[in-house]
Amino acid sequence: MKTSFPNIKKESIDTLQINIGYKCNQACKHCHVNSSPSRTEMMSEKILDLIPKIIKKFNIKTLDITGGAPEMNPNFKKLVLSLKNQDINIIDRCNLTIFFEKGYEDLPNFLAENKVIITASLPCYEKENVEKQRGSGVFDKSINAIKILNNLGYGKTNTELELNLVYNPINPTLPPAQDKLEKDYKKVLFEKYKITFNKLYTITNMPINRYADFLKMTGELEKYFELLAKNFNQQNLKNLMCKKTLSIDWEGQIYDCDFNQQLKLKSESGPKNLYELLNYSSSFNYPIAAKNHCFACTAGAGSSCGGSLS
Ligand code: SF4
Ligand code: SF4
Structure with missing residues (x-):
């Protein structure tokens, strides 16, 4: 069993993930x-205004907007509209229930009009399992939200409007095979609720912050780390998302990925914040701040914000 995570380096950047x-x-x-x-931390308008400039400068192909509920930032729509004329895929990591909060009723139409890709968590097709993890009432709201999105044209075959769902295990185990699970999800969700979506992404739970506290409380944290390390798969190293992504936090600080951002774990090299990035002209080929939580990305079929890696 590997006990420490191998050294890895960044490559050229094609994705900006902003929290x-x-x-x-x-x-x-x-x-x-x-x-x-x-929580009150929120990216300011001044920092958000730098994002289109960075996208243009580095010819970024994908802007992945996350949070929290990213739509709760009062400048969320302004950011999307400011990128209207740039050739870029915009992903909104949407929790679906936000559509039913006061003041967000027009959000589905806005996302459709601007062809924003929606990536949404639905950790199971069974109500009980979803609500165990995400809270009571979440499952029915999620299904109703997907119905609204389907009516707007999201989640159909040959559509310009992409709706992807995210699965993560309820228990401290590795996710099952992505392709097979996608077929099961599609079958059950269509048969039971007449809803459709494009792709299913399986993601391994990252043992940090609230999830690590939860595992500690149930006495399972050490066992989970062991499971991740025991299932280390060398093949996944070449596709790790941190190699081609910069993760930006609400204050404009730069990290290798959203997980390192939450751990405040910065690479010792490379640009430290958006202002430095705007003037950055060196190669991105610098070492990534990898620690043992990274085993969650390499275990089994691998894991990233875009699903399994192999
Ligand atoms: S996992 Fe739940 S609490 Fe966390 S950002 Fe997503 S919807 Fe919100
Ligand atoms: S947690 Fe995953 S994505 Fe982040 S630095 Fe480690 S291997 Fe890369």
């Missing part, structure tokens, strides 16, 4: 951001 605020209308058990309605 524009920790506030969320939910407070899920597995949340690695510790988000909840009481």
Whole structure:
């Protein structure tokens, strides 16, 4: 069993993942951001205004907007609209229940009009399992939200409007095979609720923050780390998302990925914040701040914000 994570380096950057605020209308058990309605950290308009400039300068292909509930940042729409004329995929990591909060009723139409890709968590197709992890009432709201999105054209075959779902295990285990689970999800969700989506991404739970506290409380944290290290798969190293991604926090600080951002774990090299990035002209080929939580990305079929790696 590997005991320390191998050295890895960044490559050329094609994705910017920005966390524009920790506030969320939910407070899920597995949340690695510790988000909840009481969090107040929020990316300012001044910092958000730098994002289109960075995208242009580095020819970024994907902007992945996350939170919290990213839509709760009052400048979320302004950011999306400011990128209208740039050739870029915009992903909104949406929790679906936000559509039913006061003041967000027009959000589905806005996302559809601007062809924003929606990536949404639905950790199971069974109500009981979803609500165990994400809270009571979340499952029915999520299904109703997907119905609204389907009616707008999201989640259909040959559509320009992409709706992807995210699965993460309820128990401290590795996710099952992504392809097979996607087929099961599609079958059950269509048969039971007549809803459709494009892709299912399986993600391994990251043992940091709230999820690590939860595992500690149940006495399972050490065993979970062992499981991740025991299932280390060398093949996944080449596809790790941190190699081509910069993760930006609400204050404009730069990390290798959203997980390292939550741990405040910075690479010793490379640009430290968005202002430095704007003037950055060196190669991105610098060492990534990898520690033992990284085994969650390499275990089994691998894991990233875009699902399994192999
Ligand atoms: S919806 Fe997402 S960001 Fe909000 S608490 Fe749940 S996992 Fe965290
Ligand atoms: S947690 Fe995963 S994505 Fe982040 S630095 Fe480690 S291997 Fe890379």
